[in-house]
Amino acid sequence: MELVHKVQLTAERLFSRFGVxxxxxxxxxxxxxxxxxTLYKCFRDKESLVMCTIESxxxxxxxxxxxxxxxxxxxxxQLYKITQYIISNQRRFSPSMMYDLKKYxxxxxxxxxxxxxxxxxxxxxxxxxxxxxxGHYRNNFDALVIAHSFSMLSFSVFESLELNNLEIPQNxxxxxxxxxxxxxxxxxxxxxxxxxxxxxxxxxxx
Numbered sequence: 001m002e003l004v005h006k007v008q009l010t011a012e013r014l015f016s017r018f019g020v021x022x023x024x025x026x027x028x029x030x031x032x033x034x035x036x037x038t039l040y041k042c043f044r045d046k047e048s049l050v051m052c053t054i055e056s057x058x059x060x061x062x063x064x065x066x067x068x069x070x071x072x073x074x075x076x077x078q079l080y081k082i083t084q085y086i087i088s089n090q091r092r093f094s095p096s097m098m099y100d101l102k103k104y105x106x107x108x109x110x111x112x113x114x115x116x117x118x119x120x121x122x123x124x125x126x127x128x129x130x131x132x133x134x135g136h137y138r139n140n141f142d143a144l145v146i147a148h149s150f151s152m153l154s155f156s157v158f159e160s161l162e163l164n165n166l167e168i169p170q171n172x173x174x175x176x177x178x179x180x181x182x183x184x185x186x187x188x189x190x191x192x193x194x195x196x197x198x199x200x201x202x203x204x205x206x
Contacts, residue, residue, distance in 0.1 A: 004042045004052075006032060012053050016092050020050060020100035047105065054101070054108045057092065058115045065123060075131035076182060076193045082123075083178045083199075087171050116155055121147045128185065136190035150181050175199045 010032050014023045025046055029039045043049040064085050072078045101109040124147035131137030157173050182194045 003034075003038075005056075007039065007042050007049070008053050008056050011049050012057065012092060015050075015053065015097050015100075016094050019094075019096045021104050025049070047107070050101070050105045051108045051111065054111050058111065058119075061089070062115070062119055069123070069126075073130075073134075074193070075127050075134060075136050076186070076190060076197075078127055078130075079178055079182065080197055080199070083174065087174055090170060090174065116151055117148075121151050124150055131185070131190065136187060136193065137185045138187055141185060146181075146185060150177075153177055153181075 007028060011023070011028050014027060014031060025036060025039055028049070029036050043052065065082055068081045068085065069078055072081055098109075098112075101112065121144075125143050128137055128143040128147065132139055154174070154177055157170060157177065179194065179199065183191065186194055
């Protein structure tokens, strides 16, 4: 199992750097100095390696977000900490990697899309419900519609190849999308917290 995990991490790093299409099973084997025979004992083909890599990443992300939600009771700080986690890990999934997944590995891309349309949307909807209960978010909007809108806007940052031609850092776009979302749904009390946060640093609570 240790070797399988090492192969997954190596493949993910190579996929993110060079794109999924360009990386071969030979490349993965050479990168960790094992034979192709050994590699194929871990994964029967590239498709299974890609799929396992995506599933592993999604599970890791889901666990990290769940841990944040479990310990942070303030809805705005929840999204702030989740943003920090996403930013620290976004380099693992480049726009070119997402493009290759969508075009050449649709089954793996569907796993990613399913995660976005279910787990992520559900987390955002629950965050909205929490924020309404704590008085940080307004009540006069459709939570499910906003959750889907936020999810689509957020993930467009990671999927758009046009980002390669922009002078705006991807991290800045992610932060501004979160702030845009929060400022649109927050009450006056919520806005005070949004404006007090230093979005460029790690979360600090009084």
